[in-house]
Amino acid sequence: MNAGAAQVSGAMRAEIASSWRRAGMSGLRPDSGLDRLSIVEFDPDSRLRVAATPVLDALAERLIGTTLCVALADSACRIVDRRFTDLRTERALDRISAVPGAQFTEENVGTNALGTPLEVLRGVTVHGREHYVDALKKFSCYGHPIRNPVTRRIEGVLDITGVAPEANPLFAPLLQRAVEDIEQRLWEGARQSEKRLLQAFQQTARHRCRAVVAFGDELVLSNRAALDLLDPTDHAVLRDIASTAPSSGELARDLVLDSGAPVSLRALKVGGTSDGVLVELTPRSRTRIPRGRAAARSRSSTPDDRLAGLRTSREPVLITGEPGSGRTRAAMLVAGPRAEVLDAADVVVLGKRAWAERLDSVTAGALVVERIELLPGTLCARLVRRLAEGPRVVLTSAPEADLPDVVRSAAAICPARVDLPALRNRHDEFAGIARAVLTDLRPGADLRIAPSALEALIAQPWPGNVRELREVLRTIAERRTTGDITVQDLPAAYRSPGRAARLTGRERAERDAIVEALRITGGNKVHAAQHLGISRTTLYNRMRAFGLPR
Structure with missing residues (x-):
């Protein structure tokens, strides 16, 4: 001191x-x-x-x-x-x-x-x-x-x-x-704000065929059409999307509801309110896609869809993403459950020679090589040769921007690539991801995440991605085997939606840039500030403003 x-x-x-x-x-x-x-x-x-x-x-x-x-x-x-x-x-x-x-x-x-x-x-x-x-x-x-x-x-x-x-x-x-x-x-x-929100809702909801939801700070209004269309978990996702609506103009996008119904969304800020948003939903077709068929929910660009399309490919595949984003699961979906698995982290234990011998020993079937960013230059060159010779190889790594130059040669050979987004950027899919994790943890259990708890979870930064979510839900599933998971069931650190739920689009982008800089620098705030081109004091200020752990 x-x-x-x-x-x-x-x-x-x-x-x-x-x-x-x-x-x-x-x-x-x-x-x-x-x-x-x-x-x-x-x-x-x-x-x-x-x-x-x-x-x-x-x-x-x-x-x-x-x-x-x-x-x-x-x-x-x-x-x-x-x-x-x-x-x-x-x-x-x-x-x-x-x-x-x-x-x-x-x-x-x-x-x-x-x-x-x-x-x-x-x-x-x-x-x-x-x-x-x-x-x-x-x-x-x-x-x-x-x-x-x-x-x-x-x-x-x-x-x-x-x-x-x-x-x-x-x-x-x-x-x-x-x-x-x-x-x-x-x-x-606040009372005047609620009155203006109610007036805007009533004016828009006059058309009974249109599903309308209004979100205020502590208020949600919904007409009958929206009640029929939406599941409880949809409200948390819609509120999160609505929070990114611009102060002027409107936000328009397509999405798939939790029921599998594809809709077009239009969100507008309500003037004269603190943060009121009006959301209109128009079904894009009358056919609902079964909830269990998540991979076929009219979202051909989702990572799981691209992974499914690569199962029959014979070309080398590169799967990138942050730690905990599900790279191993994705690799096994592509390579199959009988694939041989090699982890670059084992080089330290096995030694370069023994690791290279294991790499060369796989002559049939599929091979998964994990965390290639950890490979030394000599083994990267060995891996490049194996990619050219066969068998079928699936690689996993950190995001491509973080790969050392010596590893890029191996990544460049893979014509098929799938980048797994961070969990904090998968708000539309969050409910489905959480439900799948719960099902895996407690098969057959009658557990459901209540909308308020889902909203709190969606707003978290999730530096550990799906792995972190799995640990949170595992802790809950050990105590509760049936019924609704409420906010009070969540660990204390995950109960509040925090500041992130109230950020503008620009602020979310700034927050994500800070999280990414901290990840790249291993949590070193001095280096993170240098990476962002700001002072350490400014970095601390922004971390505090965004509710990031310091």
Whole structure:
């Protein structure tokens, strides 16, 4: 622990001491400068800002003639508004980067009345000397979290700051009343939002032949046509797809429902609502494809369809994907259950010579060579010769972009290739994948994943892909043998849909890029930041904003 952090002692309040420890563990130092904090974009018309603006205006009136400042931060701890009436206060805030768009998390600036209340989920007073970073010690402040009265989620934090060694005891009641006013306005806005969603739903659902579903933050509306068409598990998939609809215009795509019915989907954001989306579904044919025939659900581009088409091929096949994405299962589907299997990871145990002899010993039937990215150059050359000579060979590897140059020669010889997508990118297929895993774990058991639990599972990042999903469901199946799997049956870390379920399309792409960079660099955040071309601080900020484990 550095010298500044060593000041933590029994005389310091417990909540402040804990905050100092968190700041020290994030790599921050007391002498860290705050003049170059990253500034990120935020939505100026967010429901938080709309609800808070009149309250902040009223507070600004009360601040006239003082050197106090009021700051509003969102749930990602980005400052989205601030109010003051003294130019000296404005300059002082600018010098510590307390400006709109700056993220005042504890990782960035240490103990403060925006980031610390978000960590402890309650109001916190921070006196001047209690700030972790020296640049903040001239200020004293009080911050209080703002909860959405409908969802009970934290929407942001309201803070009042003054230039003084001790925070005024009147800060807390003044700010708590302001927070109550903001929460009341959020409640009223939610009611208005629900009314607008209902009006849009009623107007669209007038045509009885059209299936219509409306999704709000805590509300789902469905007409009779949609009830007849949709299975419960479809709602989780539809909500996930609807969340990617653009703010203007519409999202249109084709998909296959859980029942096997192919439909065309049209999703539109509902104006005047926080996140309301209207979804219209039009059947593309009146013939439903049986649920059990998942490989034939009018989705010829799915990985399983392509694998099935390769079973009779005599050419070398390359199957790529992230660890846990089902490469071994895919290889055996193509090669057949009697195929000989060689794993490149066994070179370390067997030695290069013995491994090469096993490779050469397979002269008939099919051969599966797994994890070819681990092969040394000499064995790659040996494998290339075997691909030219026969027998039929199926290779598995990491994504092609991650293959060492020496391995690319073997991959290049394979004319048939199947790239297995990561589970986090298979939202449309997630319900079917989860059901297949459950059936494999508990054949014949009457188990079903409830829509709310499925929604929570779909929203997870799944760094371990299908393998991770299998372990989660295995844990549940050991405790429950029949009935619905609910959110409460899920492990604690998987119960909340988390921030990922509320990301825009652009934010999902950014989140996926970060996950991919961390995978490529083996979790090394310094190297991941370099790979992405951003600072380590920015990487930590984005990971926190997207709910990624740090």
